[in-house]
Amino acid sequence: MLDEKSRLTGIIVICLSFALLMTICLPGAVQAAEGPVYQVDLEGTITAGQNNYLQRQVEKALASDARLLVLVINTPGGLVDATLEINRLFMNAPIPIAVIVAPSGAIAGSAGAFILISADLAAMAPGTTVGAAQPVTISPEGTESADDKTVTFYANHLRSIAEEKGRPPEVAEKFVTENLTLSAGEALDIGLIDYIVADVPELLAAVDDLVVEKQNERYILQTKDVPVYSDEMNLRERLQNWIGDPQISFLVLILGLLGIYFGLGAPGTIVPEVTGAILLILGIYGIGLFDTSTTGIILLLLGVGLIIAEIFTAGFGIMGIGGAASIIAGAILMPVEPLMAREWYTTFMLTVVGTVIGLLIILIFVIQRVIHSRKQWKESSSYFTPPKKGIAVTDLNPEGMIKSQGELWKARSENKFLIKTGMEVEVVRAETLMLYVRPMVDQENHPGDLNE
Incomplete structure (x- = not known):
């Protein structure tokens, strides 16, 4: 009886062990x-x-x-x-x-x-x-x-x-x-x-x-x-897919190099250099030499640099527009980090786009003002309006300097007579930036007030 019970217990233990083994081994x-x-x-x-x-x-x-x-x-x-x-x-x-x-x-x-x-x-x-x-x-x-x-x-x-x-x-x-x-x-x-x-x-x-x-x-x-x-x-993936095509990336790389080459060959044109720099970075990314995060950061820095250069130089809006395009491309290529909420990237993109639109509006206003100013210059008979009178701040013998409305002008005595310092003069005519003057009536022997 005891042997049968022991045998039964052994069989149960073996079965349970086999079931446990199968549970561990099988998926x-x-x-x-x-x-x-x-x-x-x-x-x-x-x-x-x-x-x-x-x-x-x-x-x-x-x-x-x-x-x-x-x-x-x-x-x-x-x-x-x-x-x-x-x-x-x-x-x-x-x-x-x-x-x-x-x-x-x-x-x-x-x-x-x-x-x-x-x-x-x-x-x-x-x-x-x-x-x-x-x-x-x-x-x-x-x-x-x-x-x-x-x-x-x-x-x-x-x-x-x-x-x-x-x-x-x-x-x-x-x-x-x-x-x-x-x-x-x-x-x-x-x-x-x-x-x-x-x-x-x-x-x-x-x-x-x-x-x-x-x-x-x-x-x-x-x-x-x-x-x-x-x-x-999405937009980021479309840009990566487009620029990642080997044929496209090769063409973009070549265009970037050509832009920089022509820009260096004709200094001051600005457009080829700015466009070439952006295309060169995108082309290098497309052929796989830059990863996505590196490319995004480089484009953002390039964009900020171009906008700063636009502020301090006469780029006529070209560097500003190029900087805006570079910032947008860099923002699109910025990698999505797993620890950041996706809503943050939506807000980030809206901020970037809003900032760029604001900068473009300012640049358009500046460009319009420059164009309007140049148009006025072209429509006028001269590039400046000479004053009507002034005060001699140096002896005109026959050339010297006069002061009018807080501005200093080069002047020449019309009759080549000496005009002493402090005398009030009237402008007869202007040739380029030289004013031809003569003393005011009854001012030959009475110097004028230099603070007028």
């Missing part, structure tokens, strides 16, 4: 999220702007308890830094992420292949292509394949991502080493992707009730008939 189960599905569309070159846009959408999806984030891509490739940032984001985000290459005819070339392989769920529309991920470098002769060291590094990196996501590592490696390309059907046959679907609604229907394991967690997807939210790029 934990989580309840299905009750929020919407977030859809993000990326088309064209992968840039820092698209990376920031995607990160913001992931944060919004997490804040709204989204069930799934779906990325729709159609890209020929992109910048390495932005692509690797997206890979890290997908690998570590605590939310299931699906990537679909769509619509039909779309491609996931180069950087697109990296993004597709790093997704939790990968899909392609019929008639799409993925692959050709061999890195290239830009030289004066054009583009050429990167060196063997670089190719080997990225091949192993993509292989590692594929192994983590349960996709064929040798295929991922050939994307980089051999520029391998695959159609949607070929990718599905070898297990590189999970689905061939035409669009996002068809993908959501295919993954309904699917269990996704990620970072030792289990996510139950319930995606049937759920709302799909999407959002557009």
